[in-house]
Structures are given as structure tokens and as C-alpha cells.
Amino acid sequence: MTDSALAGLVLTLGAVDARAGDATVTAATSLIHLSQISKTYDSGELAVQALREIDLEVRKGEMVAISGPSGSGKSTLMHILGCLDSPTSGRYLLDGQDVSAMSGFQLAGVRNRRIGFIFQTFNLLPKASLHRNVELPLLYAGVGSAERRDRAAAALSRVGLFERARHRPSELSGGQRQRAAIARAIVMSPSLILADEPTGNLDSKTGGEILQIFHEMHGRGETIVIVTHDPRIAEQCQRVVHIVDGRVETDSAGA
Numbered sequence: 001m002t003d004s005a006l007a008g009l010v011l012t013l014g015a016v017d018a019r020a021g022d023a024t025v026t027a028a029t030s031l032i033h034l035s036q037i038s039k040t041y042d043s044g045e046l047a048v049q050a051l052r053e054i055d056l057e058v059r060k061g062e063m064v065a066i067s068g069p070s071g072s073g074k075s076t077l078m079h080i081l082g083c084l085d086s087p088t089s090g091r092y093l094l095d096g097q098d099v100s101a102m103s104g105f106q107l108a109g110v111r112n113r114r115i116g117f118i119f120q121t122f123n124l125l126p127k128a129s130l131h132r133n134v135e136l137p138l139l140y141a142g143v144g145s146a147e148r149r150d151r152a153a154a155a156l157s158r159v160g161l162f163e164r165a166r167h168r169p170s171e172l173s174g175g176q177r178q179r180a181a182i183a184r185a186i187v188m189s190p191s192l193i194l195a196d197e198p199t200g201n202l203d204s205k206t207g208g209e210i211l212q213i214f215h216e217m218h219g220r221g222e223t224i225v226i227v228t229h230d231p232r233i234a235e236q237c238q239r240v241v242h243i244v245d246g247r248v249e250t251d252s253a254g255a
Contacts, residue, residue: 029059029060030057030058030059030060030093030096031058031059031060031062031094031095031191031192031223032056032057032058032081032092032093032094032192032223032225033056033057033091033092033093034054034055034056034057034080034090034091034092034093035055035090035091035092035093036053036054036055036089036090036091037051037053037054037055037056037077037080037087037089037090037091037092037100038051038052038053038054038087038088038089038090039051039073039076039080039085039087039088039246040088049246050073050076050246051073051076051077051080051087051246051247052073052245052246052247053090053247054077054090054246054247054248055248056241056248056251058223058225059223060221060223061218061221061222061223062223062224062238062239063214063215063218063223063224063226063237063238063239064224064225064226064237064238064239064240064241065225065226065227065228065233065234065235065236065237065239065240065241066078066225066226066227066228066241066243067227067228067229067230067231067234067240067241067242067243068229068242068243068244068249069229069244070229072243072244072245072246073243073245073246073247074227074229074243075196075227076246077227077243078194078196078225078227080092081192081194081225082111082115082117082194083099083102083107083110083111083115084111086100086101086102086107087100094110094114094191094192095114095191097110112137112140112141112188113141113188113190114190114191114192115190115191115192115193115194116184116185116186116187116188116190116192116193116194117185117194117195117196118178118181118182118185118193118194118195118196118198119181119195119196119197119198120196120197120198120200120201121201122169122174122177122178122180122181122201123181124169124177124180124181124184125169126168126169126170127168128168129165129166129167129168130156130161130164130165130166130167130168130169130172130180130183131149131152131153131156131165131166133169133180133184134152134155134156134180134183134184134187135148135149135151135152135187136184137184137187137188138151138152138187138188141188151187152165152183152187153165155183155184155186155187156180156183158183158186159179159180159182159183159213160179161176161179161180161183164176164180173206174201174202174206175202175206175209175210178198178199178201178202178206178210179210179213182210182213186217186222191223192223192224192225193214193217193222193223193224193225194225194227195214195224195225195226195227196227197227197228197229197230198210198214198226198228199211199228199230199233200228200230207233211233211236214226215236218238224237238253239251239252239253240252240253
């Protein structure tokens with residue numbers, strides 16, 4: 001290839017990369033990038049602004065707490081981070097991909113494959129075994145039965161529940177049910193683990209055990225965002241983002 005042809009190719013690739021970068025490229029270490037995210041809910045003649053121009057960056061491998069009082073907007077922010085809701089304005093890049101303007105069908109795919117959810121109330125199917133609960137995301141993703149079995153067993157082993165795989169949620173303690181919920185969240189090897197008040201229904205000792213699992217996951221390089229109103233939980237995270245009246249009030253180092 002001649003020097004002039006090579007120069008032309010570089011210019012062409014640069015132009016393509018610049019166009020792609022507008023929608024899909026951020027810093028290599030950034031998993032979450034929020035820019036000027038706002039959310040307004042219309043309630044009859046009253047408009048409620050839940051989030052106001054939120055800017056937030058979460059790097060891959062971080063363990064971040066989003067804290068704030070009731071009504072601060074942290075739950076709305078969690079819904080947007082989890083692709084359960086879309087912002088009224090602003091831009092959300094998840095691992096370099098713009099998800100803020102995706103269709104409902106596209107967001108469903110992102111939720112299933114890219115985000116692992118852990119809820120305060122566990123959200124386990126009461127009549128299904130733990131193994132069945134954990135393998136459900138794999139089933140929705142079209143993973144074959146043999147691979148589903150192996151990956152669900154591995155996820156349950158990671159949280160210390162392999163021997164309980166055939167038990168139903170009603171046969172387990174609250175801590176064990178939350179461990180099962182964690183296993184379900186990690187079975188797809190998601191980019192992001194999003195936990196909403198994960199220790200809210202647990203006593204302090206069991207809650208501490210669940211937090212230890214999160215620390216172990218963080219040690220493996222997994223990215224975890226914990227939404228909590230409890231400052232004791234928030235302080236154990238690497239960073240604490242404090243939300244007040246729909247805005248980021250502080251963003252500081254935690255543990």
C-alpha cells in the first residue's frame with residue numbers, strides 16, 4: 001500500500017471512528033456514564049422532577065453506593081441504571097453503549113444479559129427450586145439445558161448454596177434466599193450488579209454476611225452498585241454517591 005493510500009485509509013477510519021464514538025465509545029475503564037440525566041413524572045397538572053441533571057461515572061470493577069433519604073431520587077436513579085425506566089433527558093452509556101434512547105424490547109435484552117438485579121424482597125419464584133430460580137435468566141437467553149444446569153450449579157456454589165439447590169425458597173432463611181438471589185444475579189456474568197437495599201429485610205449479622213459476599217465479588221473485579229438509605233452500608237463501599245432532591249450532593253470515597 002502506498003503512503004498516500006495508507007493516509008487515506010487512516011483518514012477514513014478516523015472519520016468512521018468519530019461517528020461511532022458519538023454513540024458507543026467512552027473511556028475504556030468506564031462502565032456507567034451518565035450525562036445531564038433528568039427524569040420528570042407527569043401527574044395530571046403537576047410535573048414532578050425526580051432527577052435533575054445527574055452526572056455520574058462508575059468505573060469497571062468499582063463498588064459504589066448510592067445513598068440518600070426517602071424521596072431523594074435514588075430509586076428513580078436505580079431504575080434508570082437498571083434500564084427499568086428511561087430518562088426524560090440526558091444520556092446514559094452502559095459499557096460504551098447508549099441505552100438512554102433504546103426501545104423497550106432492546107432494554108429488555110440489556111437487562112437480561114448485561115445487568116444482574118438483587119432486590120430487598122429477593123423476588124424468587126416460591127414454587128420453584130433454587131436451581132430453577134437461578135437458571136431462569138439463562139432460559140430466557142436461550143441457553144441450552146446442559147449449560148444452564150452447569151452454570152446455575154456454579155453460581156449456587158459461589159454463594160454456598162450448592163447443597164440446597166433442590167430446596168424451595170420457603171424452606172430457607174432470609175439470608176439463604178438473598179444468597180440465592182445473588183446467584184441468580186451473577187449467573188449470566190453481567191457487566192453490572194445492581195442491588196436495591198439488599199440487606200433491608202435481614203438482621204445485622206446476616207446482612208454483614210451478605211455484604212461480605214459483595215466484597216468477595218468486588219475482589220473478583222465485578223462492578224457493583226448498591227442503592228441504600230443506610231449510611232452504615234454505604235460506608236462499606238468504595239465510593240458513596242449521596243443524592244438529595246434529585247441531585248448529586250456529594251461523591252466521596254467510602255471504605
